[in-house]
Amino acid sequence: MIVSRAWAGKRYAVLGLARSGAATVRALLSGGASVVAWDSDAAKREHILPGTAQQVDHAPHDRGLSGGQSDLLRRTGKDMVVADLDTLDLTPFDALVVSPGVPVNTHPLAARARDAGVPIIGDIELFAQARADLPPHRVVGITGTNGKSTTTALVHHILDTAGIPARMGGNIGLPILAQEPLPDGGVYVLELSSYQIDLTRTLDCDVAVLLNVTPDHLDRYDGFDAYADAKARLFAMQSPRHAAIVAIGDAASARIARGLSSRGAALTKIAPGVCLDQSRWPSLQGPHNAQNALAAITACEALGLTAVQIDRGLETFAGLPHRMERVAVVDGVTYVNDSKATNPDSVAPALAAFPRIHWIVGGRAKGDDLDACLPQIGHVARAYTIGEAGPRFAEVLRPYVDVSEAGTLEAAVAQAAAAASAGDVVLLSPAAASFDQFRDYEHRGAAFRAAVEALT
Template identity: 65%
Template sequence: MIASRAWAGRRYAVLGLARSGRATAAALLAAGARVTAWDESENARTALAQQDALDLADPAAVDLTGYDAVLVSPGVPINRHPIAGHARAAGVPVIGDIELFAEARAELPPHRVVGITGTNGKSTTTALVHHILESAGVPSALGGNIGLPILEQQPLPKGGVYVLELSSYQIDLTRSLACDVAVLLNITPDHLDRYAGFDAYAAAKARLFAMQRPGQAAVIGIATEASATVARDVARSGRAEDVTKIAPGVCMDQSRWPALQGPHNAQNALAAIAACEALGIGRAVVDGGLASFTGLPHRMQRLGEVAGVAYVNDSKATNPESTAPALLAFPRIHWIVGGQPKGDDLNACRPGFSNVVRAYTIGEAAAMFETLLMPDMPVERCDTLARAVERAHAEARPGDTVLLSPACASFDQFADYAARGDAFAAAMGALR
């Protein structure tokens, strides 16, 4: 656990007791702080109920006078939750667990921090950087949006590197995290229900660089106009020598990297290479790490082959923008697409349509996507994932790829994208 002596005797409120919230409360209590905690879930509250120095009460309903900070989980929509105004009226800052980590850094053994953000690709890039560091023998810890609360990790020895995946929500709740290497992959419209508009969302991403000091590395993909603007702004702020730009369309031999196929993974790999080189990792070690990386579950995950046909689980692709590069990764695709739609078009996917042999539409979007895709490719409306796998198996030929890249949320038929990906793997397994 990572904790700071500076928190001892202070008073904090913690709102949201999912994994990061529990880790936050535990770290504060271990440091000797007084904590008021709350979650809408009774089960989540009960799990913390018997701890000394802990009060169970809703921070939005108590007098916050005298509190040092309110810690909110990234899932709490502070743009519309009453806690934001309540804390502001009491003069209490609203922060997150990443800010607590930033506060604790002074007491940790000498180390460096890599912070990685972007609309798409940040989990893969975060895991890839961590994998390369481990390959180089550098002590490394994963944390943040990748699902591992950083305060829950053990402090690294001298020379260690903390690799953090950072969502815009986490950056919003952070004030002083000066990353030794900050990475921005791209910015496309997403999560706009949490922001006044796209510009505000892009500005949240850009704050990762505003928290840095001159001389700290800034690795920025410039494939999207919004992220290219961030690169220009950072360079014009007097930090031109700090900026490494990752250009789109760079031709690379990805044949040696089985888990990093497609143009999007070329960009992820380039960003990881730049980040690791900024940390002083030799190119031979980097190349070895790229080749041995096995990828993340549900993110362009190659499950194996059945009768010469490859099956790829890209269930994490929950919007058309994240599905688009997957359609460019393979020459003959049987595309399983659909679920709970986030819009009424698939225009972002159009550049890869020529690679699709046949599409199989599922879920709430099945009928709409069938209509959208019929002018461009053969389509079968399958409704269920199991049926789609059956039909793709019947139609695919050796050398083809059956790709689950839904371009939709999963909540119409599954608990989450992971459950959807697991169901795809099970359906493939049943074909053997």
């Protein structure tokens, strides 16, 4: 795992013990820190320290452990207590480490930390602090409302196929602190959400990429401009000599690029509508993937890769599950899982990628409109609405296209299969969150795959 000598002897409070939180605890303990950790989920507490699922420790933060220690704690001999952080004085702590999903704008513990003058950080900031202890390396940071997972995975794949040691983390894959350090010359490729950037103070990316900024997560920000400013902080943390890559296809991103204009040659702007020959890249179809590919190409060029190395990676990239993923072809109809498209702006490029679509849309809406999708509505033969947003989305779409209020994903797949003809595409691209009917977008995508498999 990745650790830092700078953590030794310090005290950290860790809120949230899912994958990134658990990795954070283990890394801090291995680095010589003292940790008080908490999660409201008893199963997560039990996993990080057996014997604590039912028993809440209200002891002071500097109490040592006397028993019930996990193998990790016996092996490292470090100090950890599982305790409800709401019962503790945060003043003695060096930082409160929270998972990105914790709403720091409204969470009372975050307010208490700010009142106590305790920094609120995340695992990416801890990675930034650990960089001085790692072999010489470079970091690529990629953010944007849409496309960042594909672009991050693509950059990582190009590096991997070129034989350059690389790790992928952040908002994708394994938590970065849980991964083994790279050898000399390696590259860490990080997908960074606005939430993660909010919790980061010192990450100086050798290459920083912004793909786009469109309305999303506005419940966490004081308006759209504040959300855009969160994205822009990726560049504010960066040394001016390091490469900044900004796609300027929307007004907010163009404004951020103008603010970086003094960087000169270190700034690369990607204009919208650039034509690329995507015929040799089977998993990178559609105009949105043209932009993702161009951003990845530019980032890899900044890292010194050759055109031959980059082309090889583009041609062999397999894409990501749940993002424009071809699930099957049944009776000449192609079924595409785009479950990760959870807002209208991320759906619009998918609608543009195919000429005749049976569109499955709905879930827990992030807004009342589908305006971003309407320019591509001519590609839709019929829409099938599902979930909480189904009735509202049906109302929005009926002036433009035939609509079936299917209700469930299984019903939508069955109805679309009955109506589609050879050459058509049945596309799950929901423009909404999944939490009304599924655990997450991955669960929704898996249900789509199962429904398609049931057709045969």
